[in-house]
Amino acid sequence: MELLEAKNIKKIYTTRFGGNQVQALKNVSFSVEENEYVAIMGESGSGKTTLLNILASLDKPTSGEVVLRGKKLNAISEKEISAFRREHLGFVFQDFNLLDTFSVKDNILLPLVLSKKSINEMEERLKAVASALNIQDILNKMPYEISGGQRQRVAVARAIIIKPDLVLADEPTGALDSRNTDELLNLLNQINEAGQTILMVTHSTKAASHAKRVLFIKDGEVFHQLYKGDLTNAQMYQKISDVLTLLAKGEQYE
Amino acid sequence: MNSFFYLKLALTNLKKHSKMVIPYLLTSTLFVMMFYVILSLSNHSEFYGRTRGVLLAFGVIVIAIFAFIFLFYTNSFIIKQRRSELGIYNILGMEKKHVSLTLMFETLIMALISISVGILVGSLFGQAIFLALMKMVGELPVMYFEITWNSIKTTILLFLFIFLCTMVYNISRIHLSKPIDLLKSKSEGEKEPKAKWFMALIGLVCLGSGYAIAILITNPMEVIMLFFVAVILVMIGTYLLFTAGSIALLKLMRKNKKYYYQTQHFISVSNMIYRMKQNAVGLANICILSTMVLVMLSSTGSLFLGIEDSVQLITPKDAVLKVGTDSFKEMIKVDQSMMEELKSYDKKDFVHNYQFSATAALANETIQFKNKTLTYESDAYYVMLVANDQNDLKENEVRVYFDDGTKLETLSIGNKNYHVAENTSSLKGYEERDITRFNPGFKGLVYVEMPSYKDVYDAYSSIDENEFTYLNQPSFNYMFDGELSDQQKEILRQLPSNIMRQAEGGYYYHVSFQDDLRKEQYEFFGSFFFLGVFLSILFMIATTLIMYYKQMSEGLDDGKRYEILQKVGLSHEEVKKTIHSQILIVFFMPLVMAGIHILFAFNMIYRMFEMFGMINKLLFMEITAGVFVIFSFFYFITYQCTSKVYYQIISSRRRT
Ligand SMILES: Nc1ncnc2c1ncn2[C@@H]1O[C@H](COP(=O)(O)OP(=O)(O)OP(=O)(O)O)[C@@H](O)[C@H]1O
Ligand SMILES: [Mg+2]
Numbered sequence: 073m074e075l076l077e078a079k080n081i082k083k084i085y086t087t088r089f090g091g092n093q094v095q096a097l098k099n100v101s102f103s104v105e106e107n108e109y110v111a112i113m114g115e116s117g118s119g120k121t122t123l124l125n126i127l128a129s130l131d132k133p134t135s136g137e138v139v140l141r142g143k144k145l146n147a148i149s150e151k152e153i154s155a156f157r158r159e160h161l162g163f164v165f166q167d168f169n170l171l172d173t174f175s176v177k178d179n180i181l182l183p184l185v186l187s188k189k190s191i192n193e194m195e196e197r198l199k200a201v202a203s204a205l206n207i208q209d210i211l212n213k214m215p216y217e218i219s220g221g222q223r224q225r226v227a228v229a230r231a232i233i234i235k236p237d238l239v240l241a242d243e244p245t246g247a248l249d250s251r252n253t254d255e256l257l258n259l260l261n262q263i264n265e266a267g268q269t270i271l272m273v274t275h276s277t278k279a280a281s282h283a284k285r286v287l288f289i290k291d292g293e294v295f296h297q298l299y300k301g302d303l304t305n306a307q308m309y310q311k312i313s314d315v316l317t318l319l320a321k322g323e324q325y326e
Numbered sequence: 327m328n329s330f331f332y333l334k335l336a337l338t339n340l341k342k343h344s345k346m347v348i349p350y351l352l353t354s355t356l357f358v359m360m361f362y363v364i365l366s367l368s369n370h371s372e373f374y375g376r377t378r379g380v381l382l383a384f385g386v387i388v389i390a391i392f393a394f395i396f397l398f399y400t401n402s403f404i405i406k407q408r409r410s411e412l413g414i415y416n417i418l419g420m421e422k423k424h425v426s427l428t429l430m431f432e433t434l435i436m437a438l439i440s441i442s443v444g445i446l447v448g449s450l451f452g453q454a455i456f457l458a459l460m461k462m463v464g465e466l467p468v469m470y471f472e473i474t475w476n477s478i479k480t481t482i483l484l485f486l487f488i489f490l491c492t493m494v495y496n497i498s499r500i501h502l503s504k505p506i507d508l509l510k511s512k513s514e515g516e517k518e519p520k521a522k523w524f525m526a527l528i529g530l531v532c533l534g535s536g537y538a539i540a541i542l543i544t545n546p547m548e549v550i551m552l553f554f555v556a557v558i559l560v561m562i563g564t565y566l567l568f569t570a571g572s573i574a575l576l577k578l579m580r581k582n583k584k585y586y587y588q589t590q591h592f593i594s595v596s597n598m599i600y601r602m603k604q605n606a607v608g609l610a611n612i613c614i615l616s617t618m619v620l621v622m623l624s625s626t627g628s629l630f631l632g633i634e635d636s637v638q639l640i641t642p643k644d645a646v647l648k649v650g651t652d653s654f655k656e657m658i659k660v661d662q663s664m665m666e667e668l669k670s671y672d673k674k675d676f677v678h679n680y681q682f683s684a685t686a687a688l689a690n691e692t693i694q695f696k697n698k699t700l701t702y703e704s705d706a707y708y709v710m711l712v713a714n715d716q717n718d719l720k721e722n723e724v725r726v727y728f729d730d731g732t733k734l735e736t737l738s739i740g741n742k743n744y745h746v747a748e749n750t751s752s753l754k755g756y757e758e759r760d761i762t763r764f765n766p767g768f769k770g771l772v773y774v775e776m777p778s779y780k781d782v783y784d785a786y787s788s789i790d791e792n793e794f795t796y797l798n799q800p801s802f803n804y805m806f807d808g809e810l811s812d813q814q815k816e817i818l819r820q821l822p823s824n825i826m827r828q829a830e831g832g833y834y835y836h837v838s839f840q841d842d843l844r845k846e847q848y849e850f851f852g853s854f855f856f857l858g859v860f861l862s863i864l865f866m867i868a869t870t871l872i873m874y875y876k877q878m879s880e881g882l883d884d885g886k887r888y889e890i891l892q893k894v895g896l897s898h899e900e901v902k903k904t905i906h907s908q909i910l911i912v913f914f915m916p917l918v919m920a921g922i923h924i925l926f927a928f929n930m931i932y933r934m935f936e937m938f939g940m941i942n943k944l945l946f947m948e949i950t951a952g953v954f955v956i957f958s959f960f961y962f963i964t965y966q967c968t969s970k971v972y973y974q975i976i977s978s979r980r981r982t
Contacts, residue, residue: 128893130893150897150898150899151897151898154892154895154896154898154900155895155897156895157893157894157895158894158895158896159895161895163893163894165893169890170890171596171887171890171891172600172887173596173597173599173887174596178592178596181587182592182891183894183895185587185588185589185592186589186895186896187895188588188589191583191584191587194587214517214518230894
């Protein structure tokens with residue numbers, strides 16, 4: 073079943089004084105099935121973060137629409153969208169967006185508190201996520217006291233603790249070393265196997281090779297997509313690399 | 327690069343930070359104006375070197391000190407906000423010297439604007455303010471505001487000095503800090519405040535003992551001595567409770583998991599912990615300033631509006647003459663001459679009696695003039711013994727009045743026993759309210775009408791004067807209403823000494839006229855009230871500015887937080903609710919605290935008033951309540967306006 077569909081998304085940023093206009097997305101259409109694992113790749117500034125923001129309705133497209141489980145996002149009230157974000161969506165932000173007033177623990181618990189879960193349930197889930205992400209030891213620290221990689225894992229923990237139907241992850245491995253990257257990717261695979269849908273933006277070919285499908289974005293449009301099918305991670309890695317090479321050359325890939 | 331470049335950069339900076347700079351500029355201009363006006367008034371030919379000018383001169387000093395502290399404080403706030411910007415200049419290769427030069431130009435520009443505009447506006451409005459002062463102190467021969475070079479010069483010098491100090495402070499901050507420190511933004515990397523339990527406890531103790539002093543001390547002398555102790559204690563308590571106490575309390579709330587992990591509390595409590603760290607001092611300042619405004623307005627207002635009461639108390643009639651000599655024999659002679667001389671005057675409601683008053687104990691139907699045994703004034707009765715020449719009392723008979731309703735059969739005074747002819751509930755020649763005025767904190771008031779002058783004198787003679795702390799010597803009183811010319815007043819003033827000069831032994835007298843006293847009181851309490859209003863306006867401006875900056879800095883910090891919260895799924899509505907309840911608590915905390923301070927201070931201030939002769943408690947109560955209502959209204963308006971700034975900043979960050 074279709075979970076999410078983006079139809080002809082276009083996004084033009086107008087700078088504050090109205091002078092310059094930046095076209096971040098020209099015409100993006102694609103859909104995500106229930107329980108899919110999609111990676112999005114594209115060079116820096118190609119509009120990936122913008123796209124994720126629009127999918128999460130944190131930002132509005134200039135034109136085009138996003139359909140979520142058959143409902144148009146722009147027709148849903150702000151309240152419902154908030155509820156959706158709270159209960160069905162986990163967003164790992166590129167810049168983490170941790171709250172400096174909360175301890176690591178409280179940052180992770182935030183979505184649970186917002187959706188009014190019981191304290192016991194909070195504690196249980198916290199334990200599970202923290203050990204999966206290897207952050208048990210820093211739970212009582214404040215965000216400014218931990219490293220970039222730790223912050224990223226905290227951000228992931230916050231996103232997955234509610235067991236969301238849809239995880240939107242913006243470069244979740246960007247600040248991690250290779251061991252932690254592997255662990256996180258495995259975790260995402262587990263989550264996906266457990267039935268959650270994942271949409272991950274990444275620059276890392278390795279990370280993308282874990283996904284079931286890879287979308288390539290260039291010049292504000294979907295340029296190409298790859299299905300993993302029965303390929304192994306290594307085979308997938310090779311295929312992605314090929315596409316990226318072509319992308320860099322700027323040729324059309326048929 | 328020449329200095330013109332830095333001047334231009336300074337101007338650009340000021341423009342860029344107009345949201346911070348303009349309120350600062352406005353405030354400093356108002357301060358210049360107010361200082362200049364009050365200085366001109368105190369230098370005014372009708373005020374300088376006179377009693378009515380003393381208070382104004384005091385006001386000049388208060389405003390100068392306050393302006394210094396306050397402008398310095400707000401300046402340091404602004405420079406803190408701009409730290410990272412200045413750090414970037416430095417990192418981009420501008421020498422510290424040049425950053426300093428820019429800062430110098432900025433300060434000079436602001437000084438130039440606020441001093442010149444302040445003096446100009448002050449000169450324009452001076453006349454209006456002068457007329458307002460005149461309304462309060464009464465008519466004066468010179469009726470116009472005087473603009474003098476002297477006042478202008480002092481104003482310029484003072485404020486140049488203040489601006490110079492802020493400049494030196496800013497420049498020293500630049501020179502003392504490493505660029506990396508400058509770059510760090512305010513909130514990032516800010517440690518979570520520790521709960522200082524000990525400090526919070528001390529704060530509680532200070533506040534409690536301050537309040538205890540205010541309620542428990544009733545003796546007027548002790549009140550005066552301890553008032554400032556109480557004020558200091560309450561101030562320390564306020565600062566400690568706002569800074570340490572609030573954080574300790576919030577941490578306690580956070581420890582309670584059931585409470586803490588609820589959406590509203592979760593966000594508010596953690597946010598407030600940080601907020602209090604940055605703003606506790608600001609809030610305490612607002613609280614103290616509000617309390618000062620409330621106390622100043624209500625007390626100077628009450629004294630001013632209570633003038634008529636105290637005039638009536640001291641001189642119940644248009645003319646009041648009191649004479650007394652050491653010997654009783656001389657006394658009777660003096661009285662006869664006095665009566666003779668007063669014959670020619672047109673006297674309405676003439677009161678003529680012989681009396682003295684003292685504090686005493688009352689036990690076993692005996693009045694004992696032994697004050698040493700009375701440790702507290704509140705244990706003592708205030709006793710007035712009176713005789714006049716036309717009473718209906720037989721020998722050994724007295725008429726008594728107790729304001730607490732005590733009734734007696736007999737009464738011993740001195741060594742004599744009297745039969746009580748009547749226990750009256752109302753006093754001849756006094757209205758009920760007049761009587762209660764005599765009772766500033768005694769156990770009760772006793773009024774004894776005696777059959778003859780001699781009885782009064784004998785009672786007086788029985789007193790061992792060494793025993794006494796509170797005693798009015800016996801005197802003949804002559805009080806009457808009637809128009810008196812200046813010439814007649816002069817004659818009456820001389821009359822007692824002319825008559826008693828020939829008397830043997832020592833003598834004493836007092837002559838007062840109601841309209842003269844009234845004029846004096848209006849001059850003093852009028853300028854007092856004026857000063858109260860003037861300083862209140864100043865403090866209110868300061869309060870507004872603190873609120874404004876508080877909202878601004880919080881808006882900048884909180885904006886980012888609420889943006890994240892929304893991204894995680896807090897709805898617009900909930901955000902609004904959270905923000906609103908939080909602001910409300912933070913804002914109205916100082917006002918509520920100030921209200922509590924006033925409640926406790928009320929009695930103590932009233933005790934001090936009694937010494938000024940202002941004893942209309944109801945009036946004071948009404949005025950205090952009125953002032954509080956008006957002030958709260960003003961406070962609310964300020965809150966509304968400044969929180970608009972906050973919402974603007976917050977929503978400008980919001981995407982959805
Ligand atoms: N709020 C904004 N206002 C104006 N322009 C923006 C804004 N956000 C992004 N842009 C511009 O839109 C384009 C796409 O930005 P986006 O953040 O989506 O890129 P990205 O693909 O996520 O890049 P990266 O891989 O570096 O994170 C960029 O050119 C960027 O400058
Ligand atoms: Mg991005």
